[in-house]
Amino acid sequence: MKNKSLTPMMRQYLEIKEKYKDCILLFRLGDFYETFFEDARVISEELQLVLTSRNGHPMAGVPYHALDQYVKKLISAGYKVAICDQVEDPATAKGLVKREVTRVITPGTLIEDDLLSSEENNFIAAVSEEKGVFPFVIADISTGDVAVTSCESLSDLKDVLYRTAPSQLIMNEKLKPLKKEITGELSNVFLEFLEEWHFAYSSSVEYVKRFYELASIDALEISSAEIIVLGALFKYIEMTQFKPMKHLSLPRVLRRSGYMYLDASTIENLSILPSERRGSLYQTLKATVTSMGGRKLKEWLLNPLKDLGKIERRLDIVEAFYSDPLLLEELREYLRQAFDIERISSRLATGRAIPRDLQALRTTLQVLPLIKELLYSNDVLSVIAEDIELFEEERKLLEASISDEPAAAPGEGKVIRRGYSEELDELMDLLEHSQDKMKEFELRERQKTGINNLKVKYNKVFGYFIEVSKGQVSRVPDDYIRKQTLVNSERYITPELKEFEDKVLSASERVAVLERALYEDICQKLSNSVQRFRKAGGLLAELDVLQSFATVAKKCGYTRPVFSSNHTSYVEAARHPVVEHYVKDFVPNDIQFDEKHSFYILTGPNMSGKSTYIRQVALISLMAQVGSFVPAKRAILPVYDRIFTRIGARDDVAGGKSTFLVEMMETATILSQATEDSLVVLDEVGRGTSTFDGISIAWAVSEYIYEAIGCHTIFATHFTELTELSQMYEGINNKTIEVREIEDGVIFLHKVVDGVASQSHGIDVAKLAGLPDIVLQRAREILKIIVKTSALDKTVKVLSSDEIKEIRKKKKGKMHKNQMSLF
Template identity: 50%
Template sequence: IVKREVTRVITPGTIIEDELLSTSNNYMMSVYESKSGEIYTVLADTSTGDVVVKAFDSLDDLIDFVNTHEITQVICPESMYPQLRDKIKVFIDRLDDWYYTNTIDAIKEAYNVFSIDHFELGDAHYPFGALVKYLNYTINKQAKLRFPRTLDESKYMILDSTTIENLSLVPGERGKNLYDVLNKTKTPMGSRLLKWVILHPLKDRREIEKRLDMVSAFLEDKLLMNEVREYLDGVYDLERIINRIQYDSAKPKDLISLRLTLEVIEPLRDALASNDELSKLLEDLPDLSVVKEKIQSAMYDEIEGELGEGKIIKEGVSKELDEYRELLYHSNEKLKDFEEIERAKTGIQKLKVGFNNVFGYYIEIPKGQVKNAPEHYTRLQTLVNAERYTTPELKEFENKIMAAKQKVEALEKALFENLCNEIKVYTEQLQKVAETLSWIDIYTTFAYVSSLYGYARPVLSDGELEILQGRHPVVERFVDSFVPNDTYMDNRLRMFILTGPNMSGKSTYIRQVGLIALMAQIGCFVPASFAKIPVFDRIFTRMGARDDISTGKSTFLTEMSEVALILSKATERSLVLLDEVGRGTSTFDGISIAWSMSEYIYNEVKCKTLFATHFTELTELANAYDGIKNLTVDVKETADGVIFLHRVIEGVADRSYGIEVAAIAGLPQSIVDRAREILNIIVEKSDIEKKVGIL
């Protein structure tokens, strides 16, 4: 019914208006399976122009990646849709086969190059070309993308979705997370980069040290740190602005924001010049004062009204525009003159000249004086108390004004467009500026947070893990007082069996070790008085229990699948955190599996492992193996009840206090009493523990 020309198709991945975007990234992913079964993908963020090429070994890896990264839309061939549909939560668009033909040409055209050999795409040109075509169609003009970069797996630690969720690294289902604690960034670009940094811990020791050096340098000169952070307050979302300029959708306020951002660079350079280490940060920064000046000389400093109303482009830029503006703005004076003359001619003192949207300009005469209206007045409109007229002269005046208005609109828009086109030439340099400012934001943020929360610079080791007075960075922010704990592991002493009462803080403790290691590897200081951290190749977690009935995976199968993944991927250099294993099945099955799994990890994988469990039977492992130690969380039983001290000590928990917790949770007293009765009967006579002693 409604016929409209398609100007732009909006899909979740192609939104470029700032208002609709959070400060996060907005990647669209194009997926393609080669005949040999490898999966090639290309990711593009249309709001920043970033393009990433990435291959996957299996569909599961791909799905995990999609569900852990900020991907808002997936496009794939019709044939892959059934495999992806149920496993990926984001919007999937299926493409016809023609999208995957002539893909190399499509890419060449997008980048305006003759060859794309240097992109080293391999078969990734299929999803890449399809993506380009898709963008061309949805945004209805040539997609503006930066040169593709390859996500270097060897450089970054892989984090699976389970671990990202279990450690609460970034905002998600769970409220509190590491990102929110660390995010004191000053710019939207910085906060986007921070999220990326948290999800991509480094594996290269030198790279980590380089980041830590920058953070140290800022921490050593807090005055400078605060000064730089103040400058960053004046930095706008350059990445998005650049992109809007490229897509011809920039608005006047974007250029003003761009100019203000560029004005920050000189004072920033001056400030950092005082520090040898930090001045390096701006070394490669291109000089963009020419862009700043272009904007300054063409546009007013403050924006009033909409583009086209004649209040954006400065006087003196265009003689023509100035003339039409003059005509438009002085029409009021001329109308006053005309009114005076008509009053004089007709002798009607209450004669008024006015304007209304539908009838245009009119001469209004009160009802009582209508008989004195001259013959050449043509009636336009009758009101209750007055009549309105026009004359050929007034009509001509009106036509002139209206034409001037349209001219001002067209001219101002054209001049603004020219200005944007001139700035487009500097896209690459502007992107460099955006990147540099983002990293400065990250380093100063890490320095600021470290000073605010008392973090210490981690020391990187070859195998030793030593944390003194370690804290959980997220939990410590939300409790009144947090009890710090030490941790020591090395290549020999590499597994802890942690037993302890409910609610004593077992989960907090093992996550804290994982988070401290991760923070060190993103180049941030860590919540501890001292920390020596080996560079881990991966952090694995298995926590909680949850079934997924629609995929037919029972709670226990989910749990075991996670364990299987860890066992197959973990190396001697990994960190494994286990919070209950074997709870989803019968007790005997559970203990047997947990025991044999622990033995396997200890003997075969040899990675550092923290295992929190309610199976006290497992503490017998420490007797059998030299490098396994039992930890527990200290409690004090008083007359009024149990006090959890949250202090991790060597030893085995003697009780779980489960019934006490049930009472706290509000179970009726009769149930609690009866449960105690039953417990006494079954505990008294049990002997499982004695039996496992013989294993």
């Protein structure tokens, strides 16, 4: 590149680019943000923009008004973008402008307009490693939410990443060797490695203290390793945003002991979160009407409660809504009027609130008293009403200052309401009624001087002037200043007229300046309340989720679960909350767990409904612990500490793991982490290997769970051999799913009953699937031969009491209960 051909601006571009090498630099120039050199090539290709050239160098630009939209595209294509704006240069007396990077946008720091109504969180996360533990922090800059946890193992960290799905992950450089392992299954995460010094303890402590204005970090009750990543993340945010992020909340500390832990495969197996392929629990339970509620619902579904008091509190509220449909409908109506004040708060705090945000904030604050009053009308709900703050001062400020339909930006007098500022009103009056004002002035002067034909006129040379005909000149008062003499008249100005003229001529400019200043002042005042707005937003979100539970419970015929004190369970006529919407006549089934029924072997033909049944048992408990009613006629449930699932075949080709290896790893996790208070549902464990290996593993796993862990378990299997276990262990029972055999196949009745499946009917299902007759016939012949020759030798003995003692001892040493923390 020949430096000679560079313009001064291009040189400046290169200078700034030096510091922001890893970013696409967008340079404000008039109505465009321009890029030059290689950046220009990149953006013209990524954004399909015309590539032009200046002095032989490539150049491309995006229009100023469409910046957000283009930046978002660049970010999703994996780029970081530095926005270089024109700012006043205090070094020059003339107030000249200079260009400066005002923010760096990365996937995790994107908080533009279109996110305002989104139900998704946009998390930026940071992780480091300290003695085998991974301290982890996430923040959503667009809502102000911050949370920390520590992952005790790599698989814990992967679970947390799966659950939070951050769009950007900042990692300590020392974790580079684990990059593939950590992020293997994450798609679309923007990774950045920061050098180790970013994770220095002392600077992080100082930073966090300063950020939260704390005398000591002890108040946060988080470990020093967590402080380090929190500090590193905040430093990163400040480095990219150049603005204080005062809306970021104190970190929520998430410890595994506080919640029912769901690992990534359980979230996947139970279809808790929405997926493109099938329905989910989230979609079923979602009758929320605000985006804050949508986000909260997701958070709750991923973190079911273990504290019975808290669960009952949620259920009480759901019941109060459920049993008062009119109140419920009224509340939904008010909530529909509430806007996403968490996001508005973040925009206020970062100086990016637009007038529409303030209009939305006002509407939301206006609806709060109505919600409060409504909740007070019900005894149970009045407890929540107490917590609703009314923001009288802020509401009055917004009502007095922001017009009903404000313009997109301040500057033309269409944002600030009339009556808020006398000065602005006067200027606007001047602009709108300058002609009338002139007439008024003229009339006043005529009356004052007695000159009937006195006229106020305007020309470009003098501006406004008073014209008096020659015959009347003797009446002209002393304070008139003569400006010009014509044949038949004299022209004068007065200080008042000049003052008026100045006002009119500069009024529009002054309106622009004054309205912007007033607007900024209002935003500034409101920004002092952002933490309280966020809190109110959180409360509205919770109300929204709880009303959503009540709405769905009514629509789908759910009942309130009751919790047993002796860890037993009886659910009558239970349904699968998602599948019931996809099949015509869903057949409800019961489930019972007590001392004599803690472990079920569930056999049944293919397609009979085994997976559906075991999933519904897990989902019903999960729903209950989230605080929702459940799809059953009656439900008595224990509080589970964890739900484990091992369902379906999954491989991890990227991580070099076969289907069977993944299956065994998941099973190993269950055996090492389940406690007697857990619920375990297993589907076809052992299927991924040879039949005899599979049966042996499944058998030994069942014995281990039953004897060493003793938790409620359902094991769905095609290995009918496992049903022998019920003969040997008192609490192991057999269940099967009924089918009616007909001449030409089977009818699936989907009814779960005591007993063992007579056969798998796999060939009947193969027929349904359309396998050719000749293949089906041959399969039947082979089946007959195999059944005769390979029956399991029924000589397996029950575990001896010494063996049981031994496995219980080993299990104890491995217990992880409540040790780990999670998200």
